[in-house]
Amino acid sequence: MQPVISVKDLTKTYASGFVALKDINLQIQRGEIFALLGPNGAGKTTLINIICGIVNPTHGRVTADGHDIITDYRAARSRIGLVPQELSTDSFETVLSAVKFSRGLFGKAPNQTYIEKILCDLSLWDKRNDKIMTLSGGMKRRVMIAKALSHEPQILFLDEPSAGVDVELRHDMWEMVRGLRTSGVTIILTTHYIEEAEEMADRIGIIHKGEIILVEDKAKLMDKLGKRQLTLHLQSPLERIPVDLTQYPLELSVDGSQLTYTFSTRGEQTEISDLFQRLAQHGIGFKDLESSQSSLEDIFVNLVSERV
């Protein structure tokens, strides 16, 4: 299937000489939710801005729904909606006129019914005649989403959508994003809230210092790079791990009271029952146990720190 966004050998060097993107190659599949993760200054916003036409690329080619963003920019841009990171709004405009303006800007004829639906979906209908400057930060974020959706885009970029948004709105937004995906919209989001990517994304891309260091299906990524840990609280402290148990990835706490067993999330865990039998043979009993699994955040931090 043809990707809805295709980025090939994309490079961006700013006039100052700063290289923001280095040979980026990326394909976004139609209808997926793709989360682009990366630390501050990694190049996430530059990448989005190039795809949306806000920043000129230095080298490389980008297509949106098969249309080149430079040579066929009208077709490419008409398919894209963007919710930028900054809360950039026309403060003196009303919600309704701002959203109508966005629809017109993207070449769509006025459609009162559709605009009303968007505003209702985002709980903005009651505020439609309010000036944007009178709204809270969360409501302004909703207005920006409404503006981005006003021209019925097939691809929606959400650049840090949860920045400065309270928990309730964040969950509302997640629901809305899922609803958009169900209706066939492809979502690309950047976020600092890795919980957000873990909650919503189908695939994860990690960008660091202008380079894509990983693109993977979220479930596979969690499976491949995720770790589980089993911690045993021992009945009696151990001085050291018995020699014939060193074949297991075990770690003894400093005070000898806890034994931690680290294993992959992949495959069947027959090794655990073997370990328990061997511990029993050595007379090592435990009074409690707990298990934990690494989050996407742990994976992200590990991957990025490996590169530093």
Next chain:
Amino acid sequence: MNIHAIRAIYLFELARTWRTIMQSIASPVISTSLYFVVFGSAIGSRMTEIDGISYGAFIVPGLIMLALMTESIFNASFGIYMPKFSGTIYEILSAPISYVEIVIGYVGAAATKSIILGLLILATAQFFVSFEVEHPLWMLTFLTLTAITFSLFGFIIGVWADGFEKLQVIPMMIITPLTFLGGSFYSISMLPPLWQKITLLNPVVYLIDGFRWSFYSTSNINLIVSLGMTLTFLAICIAIVWWIFRTGYGLKN
């Protein structure tokens, strides 16, 4: 052509005029009326005719041009600078709209506002002095060309400016002096011979002189030369705007 986008920008910009009607329309009309009172009635009553025209009537075209130029620059520069300042320029740049369409939207709205203002001042002037426009079509031609040209010039300033001071500096430091020294309040034939030659370096002289001819059929400069200079300035502005969009200067990183 993305007609909906042009319409959206055009109406959005015009809406700002109605929102700020005191600043956009009332204030320039009142200021110009004060010029008529001070220069036309108070001082003008003590001055002789210029080229067979009463002083009050003589300054009408110059005052309209003064307002037209300053307001065209202000409207267009503010129109494109504000999205840059507030960050909403992202929406313009990411929309499926060509550079020509962006310019038509912003410059068209700015020029429309200025033309409306010019016609309002023309109507207001009737309350203070008696005059007739002998060549109304030429008058409208000069009015429209000047409004478009200076709106384009304002658009360039708005793109170039990275702060409110820069937005003001060229209109205040260059355009206003050139307009005052361009024959708004006097005929260049009243100047000493050397200054008559020097003043021809001022492009505004040609605009005011051509515009005044459309009122009274008298001019110091040939009409075709005035028209040619106006069109030259228009062409220069178009070339600069074309370069801005080709390079992304001031708009795209």
